[in-house]
Amino acid sequence: MSVVVVTDASSRLPADLLEKWSIRVVPLHVLLDGRDLRDGIDDVPDDIYQRHATTAAATPAELANAYQQALADSGGDGVVAVHISSALSGTCGAAQRTAADLDPNVRVVDSRSAAMGTGFVALAAARAAAAGGDLDVVAGAATSAVARGRAFIVVHRLDNLRRSGRIGGATAWLGTALALKPVLRIDDGKLVLAQRIRTVTHATAAMIDRVCEVVGEAPAALAVHHVANPDGAKEVAAALAERLPACEPAILTPLGPVLGLHVGPGAVAVCLDLAPGG
Template identity: 45%
Template sequence: MPVAVVTDSTAYLPAELLAVHRLTVVPLTVVLNGAEGLEGVETFPGDATRALRSRRVSVSTSRPAPEQFARTYRRLLDEGAEGVVSVHLSAELSGTVAAARLAAADLGDRVTVVDSRSCGMGIGFPAVAAAEAAATGADLPAVRAAARGAVARTTTFFYLDTLEFLRRGGRINAAEALLGTALSVKPIMYMPDGAIVLRDKVRTASRGVARLVDLAVEASGDVDVDLALHHLAAPQRAEALREALAARLGARLRDTYVSEAGAVVAAHAGPGLACVVVHRRPPVAG
C-alpha cells in the first residue's frame, strides 16, 4: 500500500482486523506501583482491574514518547510507504496525539495525524476506514479523508459502575463524580468532541445496558452500521448488549466485534465498564 496506517493500543482492534488491514500499533504505557508495562504487550486488562480492586496498588498511564512514533514512521517509510496516516486516542484524554504530531513534524508532509475524538473502536473504525482506502491505492490526502469521515460517523457510549476511577485519573472533575455517585446513581457517558461527558443516569446495571441499547439504536439512524462492544471484567454485559442490539437493528447490523478493553481504559474506567461504539457506514455510491 502506498500509505501505511498507524494507530495506538487503545483502539482495541480485534487481531483479525489488525492482520487483514496491516495496521501498525504503537502501545501506551501502564504504570502499576511504579512498574511500567506496554499495554497489550506486557500489561493486560486483568492486571489493571486486580490492582484497582486491591486499592493498595497505584495505577496510572502515560502516552508513547514522540520517539516511539518517530521510529515507527521512519521504519514504515524505509519499508516503502510513500506516506503514513496515524489515527489516535482523543487529544482530550491523552497526550498521544500531541506526541504523534511532534514526531510527524520532523518528517514533513509524509505523515499526518488524525484525532479520533474517541477511544476503543471509536479509534479502530477510523483506522480501518483509512486502511481500506489505502488498500485501493488512495493517496495520503484521500486516506486521511477516509479516516476523518469515519470519525464523523462514529459514536461512543459507555456505562460505568462508578465515576471514581475517571475522577482519580483527572478525566472528569470532582463535581461530575459527586453527581454520578450520589444515591448510587450509575452513569452513562459519551464523548462529544472527544471529551468524556455525563449523558444519562440510571439506578441499576441492567437499566444501564438497556439505556445503552436505546442510545445506540438512536445513534445508528437509518443506515447500515457496524458495532463494537467493549467491557471490563463484565462479559455478560457485552453479551446482553450484543443480543439486544442484534434484535433491534436487524438487517441493518453488519459487523459486530466484542472484546475486553485494555489496561489503559481499565485504569480510568474501572471494572464493570460496558461500551458500545456505533459506526454508521457511508452510503453506497450509485
C-alpha cells in the same frame, strides 16, 4: 507500495483486522509499582483495575520508530497515523509533534474518540489505502470517519472516574450519589455525562436505546467493549443484534487496561461507525 496506517493500542482492533488491513500499533503504557508495562506487549495483571496504577501516552521515541518504519515500508507513499482523542490522552499531541519533526508525508489524525471509535477511523484509512488511495485520499477517509463515529459507556463505579480527571464537567455531579450509574458519551473528543441513572440494568438499557436511536434502520459498524465484564458485553451485543438487524454482528473486545483504569471494572461500552466502508 501503498500508504501505511498506524494507530495506538487504545484502538482495541482485533488481531485479525490488524493483519487483514496491515495496520501498525504503537503501545500505550500502564505504570504499576515502578514498572512500565506496554499495553498489548507486556503482561498486565488481571486485577490491575483494583490497584493503584496510572497510565501514560506513547512516547515520542516509540512514535518516531513506528512512523519511520511505516514510511520506509510505504516506499515513500506516506503514513496516516490515527490516535486516541487529544482530549483524553497526550498521545495525539506527541504524535503531531513527532510527525512535524519527521516528515511531511506522515499525517496525524485525531480520532476524537477512543477504543473502536479510534479503531473504526483507522479501518477507514486502511481500506482507502488498500484501494490504492494516495496520502490525501487516505487521510481524507480517516477524517470523514471521525465525523461518523459515536461512542457510549456505562460505568459501574465512580472511583476510577474521580481519579481519572477525564470526565468533562464532572465536578458538578460526580460526587453527588454513591448509587449513580452514569451513561457517558464521547462528544467532540471529550468524555461527558449523557444521563444519570440509579441502576446498572437501567443504565445499560438506556445506552442500548441511545445507540439504536442514533443508528436507526441504516447499516452501521458496531463494537462492544467491556472491563472485566464479558457476560455484560455479550448481553449488550445480543440486544443490539436483535434490535439492529441491518448491522453486522458487533466486534466484541475488552476495553483494555489503559482505558479500563479510567472507567473501572464492570464498564461496558459501545462504539459505532454510522457509514462503514466495505
